[in-house]
Amino acid sequence: MAHVQSLDPTASPLAYYGWELRRQREANGLSQAQLGDIIFCTGSLIGQIETTKKIPTRDFSERVDAALGTDGVFSRLVGLVLRSRLPNWFQPYADMEARAAYISTYQAQLVYGLLQTEEYARAVLATGMPDDLEGLVAARMERQRILDRERPPLAWVILDEAALHRPIGGRETMRGQLERLLEFAGHRWMRVQVLPFMAGEHASLAGSFTTMRFDDDPDVVYTEDLISGHMTANPDTIREASRRYAHLQAAALSVEDSAALIARVMEERYGDRSQPEERAVA
Structure with missing residues (x-):
């Protein structure tokens, strides 16, 4: 008799997902291979997800729900699973x-x-040499689902021009990333501005920061250092962050001029595929 690995569904969201997948599959009288055939994947992948060796994707979860008639159970669970793959310090x-x-x-x-x-995120996250790169990538893509809501957050993004020129992941990855930025040029809820090199010294030479506002809670400012993130609702910090952000917005290009710069960098820096790609190794 083949050994069946026992699972503790209380160990983690991933363990519960695997345990529930096995329970629902067996309740439907299906082997791993049979379920795999139905949702167009291998039985081996089903087994790896059931035993927590692989992280389920949202697409996989939606196909399982359709195949097993589970009324969105796995589509809901996968959000918890992917959130749990984020570093503990980042989850708040x-x-x-x-x-x-x-x-x-x-x-x-x-x-x-x-x-x-996804390609850009994978290249960025790989620099930290994580044990679970694909889980981190999937979790980052899951975060982006807030932009697909009927009423997403209003977001204003200022990117230093350096972010357009740094060849993260290589030419193809950067071209795809800049194309993605251009998709937001006319977006109702998202505004992207570029702080150009010609702005010189500016109000946030100390680094990146994010401010979040809520309907019923105080504003929060978030910053990161080498190994963790920091949030504060201190009114003085909020006031200073707002002042600095206003100066950054004033120094940045307009939304329209920012899109034009992104398009120009995309074509001039990442548009010629005829030349061999040069990658520096740190």
């Missing part, structure tokens, strides 16, 4: 981000996480 921020009515952020080095493509 993700919770606040999901509740925010208004987000304003200045990003000095990278494209803002809610606007990252």
Whole structure:
């Protein structure tokens, strides 16, 4: 008789997902291979997810719900699973981000996480040499679902021009990322501005920061250092962050001129595919 790994469904959201998947599959009288055939994946993948060796995706979860008639159970569970893959120190921020009515952020080095493509996010997250890169990538993509709500948060993003030029992931990845930014040029709830190099010294040379406003709670400012994140609702800090952000907005290009710069960088820096790609190794 084949050994069946026992699962403790209380161990983690991922363990509960795997346990419930096995329970529902067996209740429907299906083997792993049979369920795999129905949802167009391998039986091996079903087994790996049931035993917590693989992280389920949202697409996988939606197909399982359709196949097993589980009324969205796995589509709901996968959100908890993916949230749990975030670093512990980052989860409070993700919770606040999901509740925010208004987000304003200045990003000095990278494209803002809610606007990252999957390929760009993977290249960024890989620099930390994580044990669970794919889980982190899936969790970052899951965060972006707040932009698909009927009423998403109003978001204002200022990107340093350096973020457009730094070739994260290579030419193809950067071209896709800049194309993604251009999709927001006429977005109702999202505004993207670029702080150009020609602005010189500016109000946030110390680095990136994000302010979040809520319908019923105090404003929060979020910053990160090398290994963790920090949130504060201190009124003096909020006031100073608002002052600095106003100066950044005044120094940044307009939304329209920012889109034009993004398009120009995309074509001039990442548009020529005929030349071999050069990647520096740190």
